[in-house]
Every structure is written in structure tokens, then in C-alpha cells.
Amino acid sequence: MTARSVPTDRDVDVVVVGGGPAGSCAALVAARAGLSVVLLERGPFPGSKNMYGGVVYPRILDELIPEWWNDVPIQRWVTRRSTMLLTETQALTVDFRAGAWGAPPYNGATAYRPDFDNWLACHAQAAGAQLITSTTATGLLRDSAGTVIGVRTDRPDGDLTAHVVIACDGVNSFLAKEAGLYEHTDAKHFTLGVKETLALPKHVIDERFGVRGREGVDIEIIGATGGVNGGGFLYTNLDTIAIGVVLKLSKLGAQQQRPEQIIATLKQHPAIAPLVQDGELKEYSAHIIPEAGLTMMPKMTTDGMLVAGDAAALCLAAGIWLEGVNFAMASGMYAGQAAVEAVQANDTSAVGLAGYQRRLSDTFVLKDHRKLRRAPALVLSDRVQHLYPGMVANVVERMFRVDNPNPKPGVRRIFNQERKRAGVRRRDLLRDGWTGFRSFG
Amino acid sequence: MTDHTGHTRAHPAEILAPNAWGGMSFQERMATAEFRIHHQPHIVVDGKVCADCSTRECVVACPANLFVPTSDGGIVFNHEQCFECGTCYLVCNREGAISWHYPEGGHGVVFRRT
Amino acid sequence: MILACLKWVTHPGEPHDERFAGISPADQSALEFALVQAAALGLGVTAVTVGPAGAEKVLRDALACGAQRAVRIHSAGTLSSAEVADALAAAAPAARWVWCGDYSLDRGTGSVPAYLAAALDAQQALGVISVAWQGDGVVATRRLDGGRRELLSVAAPAVISVEGATAHLRRAGLGALRAAASATIDVVHPAAPAHIDEAVVRAYRPRARALAAPLGEQPLDRLRALAATGAATATRVETVTLAPPAAAARIAAALREWGYLD
Ligand SMILES: Cc1cc2nc3c(=O)[nH]c(=O)nc-3n(C[C@H](O)[C@H](O)[C@H](O)COP(=O)(O)OP(=O)(O)OC[C@H]3O[C@@H](n4cnc5c(N)ncnc54)[C@H](O)[C@@H]3O)c2cc1C
Ligand code: SF4
Ligand code: SF4
Numbered sequence: 001m002t003a004r005s006v007p008t009d010r011d012v013d014v015v016v017v018g019g020g021p022a023g024s025c026a027a028l029v030a031a032r033a034g035l036s037v038v039l040l041e042r043g044p045f046p047g048s049k050n051m052y053g054g055v056v057y058p059r060i061l062d063e064l065i066p067e068w069w070n071d072v073p074i075q076r077w078v079t080r081r082s083t084m085l086l087t088e089t090q091a092l093t094v095d096f097r098a099g100a101w102g103a104p105p106y107n108g109a110t111a112y113r114p115d116f117d118n119w120l121a122c123h124a125q126a127a128g129a130q131l132i133t134s135t136t137a138t139g140l141l142r143d144s145a146g147t148v149i150g151v152r153t154d155r156p157d158g159d160l161t162a163h164v165v166i167a168c169d170g171v172n173s174f175l176a177k178e179a180g181l182y183e184h185t186d187a188k189h190f191t192l193g194v195k196e197t198l199a200l201p202k203h204v205i206d207e208r209f210g211v212r213g214r215e216g217v218d219i220e221i222i223g224a225t226g227g228v229n230g231g232g233f234l235y236t237n238l239d240t241i242a243i244g245v246v247l248k249l250s251k252l253g254a255q256q257q258r259p260e261q262i263i264a265t266l267k268q269h270p271a272i273a274p275l276v277q278d279g280e281l282k283e284y285s286a287h288i289i290p291e292a293g294l295t296m297m298p299k300m301t302t303d304g305m306l307v308a309g310d311a312a313a314l315c316l317a318a319g320i321w322l323e324g325v326n327f328a329m330a331s332g333m334y335a336g337q338a339a340v341e342a343v344q345a346n347d348t349s350a351v352g353l354a355g356y357q358r359r360l361s362d363t364f365v366l367k368d369h370r371k372l373r374r375a376p377a378l379v380l381s382d383r384v385q386h387l388y389p390g391m392v393a394n395v396v397e398r399m400f401r402v403d404n405p406n407p408k409p410g411v412r413r414i415f416n417q418e419r420k421r422a423g424v425r426r427r428d429l430l431r432d433g434w435t436g437f438r439s440f441g
Numbered sequence: 442m443t444d445h446t447g448h449t450r451a452h453p454a455e456i457l458a459p460n461a462w463g464g465m466s467f468q469e470r471m472a473t474a475e476f477r478i479h480h481q482p483h484i485v486v487d488g489k490v491c492a493d494c495s496t497r498e499c500v501v502a503c504p505a506n507l508f509v510p511t512s513d514g515g516i517v518f519n520h521e522q523c524f525e526c527g528t529c530y531l532v533c534n535r536e537g538a539i540s541w542h543y544p545e546g547g548h549g550v551v552f553r554r555t
Numbered sequence: 556m557i558l559a560c561l562k563w564v565t566h567p568g569e570p571h572d573e574r575f576a577g578i579s580p581a582d583q584s585a586l587e588f589a590l591v592q593a594a595a596l597g598l599g600v601t602a603v604t605v606g607p608a609g610a611e612k613v614l615r616d617a618l619a620c621g622a623q624r625a626v627r628i629h630s631a632g633t634l635s636s637a638e639v640a641d642a643l644a645a646a647a648p649a650a651r652w653v654w655c656g657d658y659s660l661d662r663g664t665g666s667v668p669a670y671l672a673a674a675l676d677a678q679q680a681l682g683v684i685s686v687a688w689q690g691d692g693v694v695a696t697r698r699l700d701g702g703r704r705e706l707l708s709v710a711a712p713a714v715i716s717v718e719g720a721t722a723h724l725r726r727a728g729l730g731a732l733r734a735a736a737s738a739t740i741d742v743v744h745p746a747a748p749a750h751i752d753e754a755v756v757r758a759y760r761p762r763a764r765a766l767a768a769p770l771g772e773q774p775l776d777r778l779r780a781l782a783a784t785g786a787a788t789a790t791r792v793e794t795v796t797l798a799p800p801a802a803a804a805r806i807a808a809a810l811r812e813w814g815y816l817d
Contacts, residue, residue: 038733042546044477045574049525051555112554118574132732134547154545157728172527174543187531194504197554240554253498253532258506260470281465283473285555286504286524288531475568545726553569 015162019046022309022332023168024120029336031128042136047117054235074109075237076216090393091271148304173311181298189292195244198279223389291317318375334359391422479548482520490538559589563610580719581656587722599623619727619735640670668716677712702814
């Protein structure tokens, strides 16, 4: 690694737009390699604009911040994960506990993004990046050949030139759109997440969710979002819980159900109500998710510019199991590495920056997306959303029901009866089963 | 189990009553988030374009409930308590109805526990 | 030299969280007036704050807006208004103009400017709602009871405290902001006060408001007037039925008359 002096023809080597997980990792990597880096954030501090469900999977940070768990501001380590299938009156839960997830190197953790993102940006600053907050990038600067040479901000004397612009400006990425990297934007590729943070005493949370100390729970929910396709989630923080829903944008307007009403209905479900009862609303929040994976991904690179994180639709939304922060951190890190290579080789054209796409393809970032490419459509499909939960719950109910003196019917018979009752064709069921098996299996 | 008024909850059915969580109004709900308001609106809605819109998806979808239909068929919009999420411009399919920008840096929503 | 006194306070909702700390709108207005005056008089602004290291953030912001120098008077605990004023005066004995906010985010008493004027032996104009420039001096407007105004002609050396939103603080340029990040901030350790007063923390109470004596010839009439609801503001009650535009104009006129609008 060579320490470079301040670039002559540009203000800085790299400008990173967006102080989310993608931006901070990009800035950290580039600054650590000795490049001059500015990290722009439009909020008053990093994380102030960022809302999500609630669980980060920080293992990728092993490569950037050794023993990151010693100072990361998390709420609880997730040691218990459940998936719930709800009908109006029934609930089927798959519950998994892993004690090992409660000790280093850990697996996932609940955290508040205003804490987590701010912490990560501090590491980028410690590596030498200059963080500028309360500053919105409003557009790209280009030279006559169309090469991106910096960004314009909403401050007086606000142009900032750079050899490489890394756009980590989140799901709405106006920079990626301005650069022409997206072909089009379509509402059906997005879901809206709304969430309530509810205060409850720590000991009450511990009792209700069966955890102790810093142990926490992560629950994903299918089938309780009214007529709107989507899913629900419920996560434990130290002395709050987060409950929310993720809703398909294209269905929301048509169904005439407001987001907060859908949360209210979920909170009243008999399987959920006892968990959230008496929680006092501390914060209501909302954000959108790019959930169509490969279907919507933009071109990642152009002359002088890279796109990472949600801005590049790299959030992995296998329906309701959301992993975005880890994909953002990884893609930001790879973008930072590619920028370093390009600047050091004095070629920041799309060709010089090609190391980015290569890294994405060779790692979990795109491998997971390829593997799960059919999952979002499957999990959000009308059958999974509206028919299967009832069908499966009825099967289980009949298996568990003790209907003496009648003898127990065979599972296969129950299953076929319930499949017909739900109006599911055998052909569709087999196809969905196969898609699910190939995605998750 | 006692609720915030100190009364014992006698009946599980109460939990299911619509107002079991204090019957919070939408304004109270929005007051739980902080907004550093800029006097210049970052989102501008052109009521003329909305006048003959039949879908009105923004009205249902905006999580902050900022699009309010008026009796004369228009839409009034107020930018002050906006989450800057982007839902409205995505669900609206009328060219020119919504002009959408981020607020000036340092302004707008500030999250704390999310 | 022109001094802008900025009080860094944490957010009442998040008292232990520096991410939410800052200065009040009144302090922002004070800084803006200082910068405008400095440009007119060809002087430099020194931004000063009394507080812990975290408070340097607001000084850097002030430098980015155009202040020439920044001084932090170190203090980790709570000081009384007199101690703060003494420390400020000691740090800038030659200040010609001193601009302060009328109140800070934590609802202090607003008494620092008065102590400061005494310590600097300067003129004072406190709780100012508008400022006009006149030669090398300032004409400051204060609000009085009953909608009246007081105009003060102020000459240096002077301490002026302004209300919030009397001026809109300029937005710092990007270059200036980047430069301010590595600018030097002078840190001063105040001399220990001769005798340390216990810092008195009192519950917030709104200030007393003078009310007109109740109307009535006889003591009994006056008592009745007092006991009736709204007696104190009786002279202001007026019910009119007007069309919306006329009603709006009437309300605005009433607010102007009572001194809530200019
Ligand atoms: C409801 C919901 C639930 C989720 N649940 C999870 C979960 O449980 N686990 C998980 O891993 N992921 C989850 N995600 C996904 C995750 O939040 C995102 O994938 C992740 O935040 C992406 O990080 P990023 O850095 O790319 O973008 P962001 O976190 O969105 O950061 C973008 C940053 O850029 C700033 N910015 C934007 N535009 C500009 C501009 N023009 N100028 C300056 N700054 C700008 C923003 O203020 C922001 O700080 C969820 C998302 C949602 C909405
Ligand atoms: S904003 Fe768009 S969706 Fe909403 S009423 Fe106007 S045209 Fe219709
Ligand atoms: S950006 Fe989101 S919160 Fe703001 S008006 Fe649009 S839909 Fe509503």
C-alpha cells in the first residue's frame, strides 16, 4: 500500500455518497489504503435516516475490524430464530435456538441503525476518511466525455471532484439513476417497511421471549398482512421490541389498507398480542426495500463511478428474510477495494474499476442472489401469501386434533383434502415446492 | 397484568379490542419521530394533475398519511412529517404529479431507535 | 473584535447523547448577526463556548460559517451564570460587540448576557427581536408588555442577546466545512473561581406576567371580576362573525395589536 499525496487535478481521490453500511465500509477501505476520501451523509449524523427491521449479520466485518464485537453498539445477540405461519386464528411456528450464536464470533444481532451506522462511520473516520454530514449530494459532475468526475452538493461552493464516486445512497439512489445505470424503476420491485418500536421493561421481554442477558429473538411472520402481500417481523431489543410489516407496494394502494392498520391487525393476532401487550410506542418509522434482487439490479460500474448496497439493489430479500446490511457492507468493501486498485493504477474508467463486478460475482454477494433469485417472487406470491398458510395450518391442526372415538386419518389424506379445500392445484404446489427447494435447499 | 392506568386486565378479549394500545391518534403516532423541518417543501404535489386521478394510491400507501383528499376532488399535501421513504413517487403513475427531492442536508426525519 | 457566545447543550429528550446536541435557534441568530456586523465593520468574529470537548462541534460549524477564531473554555460540569460570564469576559476582555442567544436549548435563565455586560462594563440590549445597523452602532428592538416596543440605540462596547429566529443562520460552504474540520480550536482553562458557589438547579418556571388590576368601582365588583373566568384577559375577548378572509385579517390585526406579530 502506497501513501499517496493529495491528488492534483481533483479535490479528493474518492467521494463516497451515503453514510450507511455500504458507504462507511467503502470509505474505510479506501482511506485505510492511503487514499483521500470524503464520506457525504445527508442526515445530521450517519444512521439518522436509516430504518430497517432489526437484525445485522456483521461477520463480514471480520475482514475490516478485528473483534468488532467488542465495541459494536448492538442490542441483543440473536440466539433464537422463528418463522411463524399465521391464519386468522392459527399459528404454526418453526423455532430454532443456537446457544453458540450468543458467544464470539456470534451470528446476528439486533441493533438500532442510528447507533450501528454511526459506529461504523466512526471507524471510517478513524481510518482517515473525512465525514461531512448534513450535506445532500444533488447530482453528478461529468466531464465532456461523460465520465463521472465528482458530485454536486446542496451547500454553497458545493462541488466536489474526485477520481472515483462510490454511490452508496440507498434504495432511492438518484445518483445511479442519473448515471443511467438503471433501465427503469418499477413499483412492483419494492416493498414498504413500517415499524413500531415499543418499550417494555427488559425483564418482561426476557420472560415473554424466553431469553436472558443479551440473548435475543428474531421472528419472521407470513400470512398476517391482510390482503396485502408481504410479511411481518418481531425482534427483541434490550428494552424495546420492534414489530412491523413489509408490504408489496403494488398491492398496498389497491387493497385500500393503510400500513399502520396492517400493523395494528398483526398486533391483535392471538399469537402476537401476548408478546406485544402494553408496549408503549417509542418510535414509528418507515423505509422502502429493493426486493426484486437480480431482476432489478443496475449496471454496477461506469466511468468514474461504482454503485453499492441498496443503491445497487443488493439487498437480499428472500421474501421476508431480509439481509441487506451485510450485503451493503460487503459490496461497499469490494467497491472500496476496486477504487483503490483503479486509483493506484491510474485508470478509473469502467475498465479500471472492473475489479468490483468480479469481486461481487466471486463472493456470497451475487452467489446468494443467484441462488435465491426465485425466492422473493415465491414468498410474495398470492399462493404462499393467501392459500398455503391456511392449508398448512389446517393440516397441522387436524394432525394434532384428538377426535376420539374417530381414528386418526392418515396425513396424506388430510393433506390432499386440505389442498383441495384451499383451491390449490397439485401442479402449482409441486412447482412452488421445487422452486423453494432449489432456493433454500 | 395491569395497563397504564393501573387497571387489571381481566379479560383476554380486551387485548383484542381495537383500542387496546391506548387508542393512539395518528398525530400522536407521528409525534414519536423527530422531524427537523425545513421551510421549503422537498416534495411538491401538483393538485391539478391529481384532480382526475382515480387510483389515489398515495393516499393509502404514504406511511405518514400526508396526502389528504379534499372535498372538491383535489389532494392537499404537507411535507413536514415525511419519512423520505419514496413510496409516493413509486406508487403514483401520473407524470408530473409529484416532484420529489431529499430535503436540504441536516433537515427532515431523524431516527433514534429503529 | 466581535464575540459570538454559543452554548452547546444536549437535547432534552436525549441528555446523554452528543449526536443530538447543538445550539439553540437564538444562538444561531446571534452568530448570524455577529457575522453580518463583522463584514460591515471589517472585523473578525470569535466564536466561543463554555463546555466539554464535545462542544467543539458547534465551534467548527461556526468557523465553517465564517468565524475567524474559535475558543472553547473548558468546563465539564455545571457553572452558574456568573461564572460562565466571568470566564467569557476573561477570555475576551477586548470584545467590542458581544452577541448571545436569549435562551439556550435547555431553557437556561438567559442571565449570562446580563452578567457578561457587567463583567465587561459594556452596554446591554437583552431579549432583542430585531436589529438595524446605524453607522458603527446598532438599533435594537425589544418587546414590552401590551404590544409596545422599545428601541435601544447601542454603541460599543455592548452585549446584545437576541431571540430565536430573528436571523437565519447562513449555510456553511462545502470547502469551508472541510477546512473547519481540521482548524485549530483554542482551549482555555478558566482560573478557578475564588469561592465556588453551589450550582443551583431549579425547576423551570415561566416568568411572572403583570396583569392589569380588575375593573370595578367597589371591592366586591373587583372581586367578582377576578372570580369570573377569563377575567384577566376580559378586555381582549371579542366575538365576531366574519367570512374566512375577513376573519383571517381580523385575527392578524389582533395579533399585531397585542404584539405577537410585527
Ligand atoms: C423494513 C426494513 C427491514 C429490513 N430488515 C433488515 C434486517 O433485518 N437485516 C438486514 O440486514 N437488512 C434489513 N433491511 C435492509 C437494510 O436496511 C438495507 O439493505 C441496508 O440499509 C442497505 O445499506 P446501504 O448502506 O446500502 O443503504 P442505507 O442504509 O439506506 O444508507 C444510505 C445512506 O445514504 C444517505 N444518502 C442517501 N442519499 C444521499 C445523498 N443524495 N446525499 C448524501 N447522503 C445520502 C442516507 O441518508 C443513508 O445514510 C431492511 C430494510 C427495511 C426497509
Ligand atoms: S399523487 Fe399521484 S397517486 Fe396521488 S392522487 Fe396525485 S396523481 Fe394520484
Ligand atoms: S416520501 Fe414516504 S413519507 Fe414522504 S410523502 Fe412520500 S410516501 Fe409519504
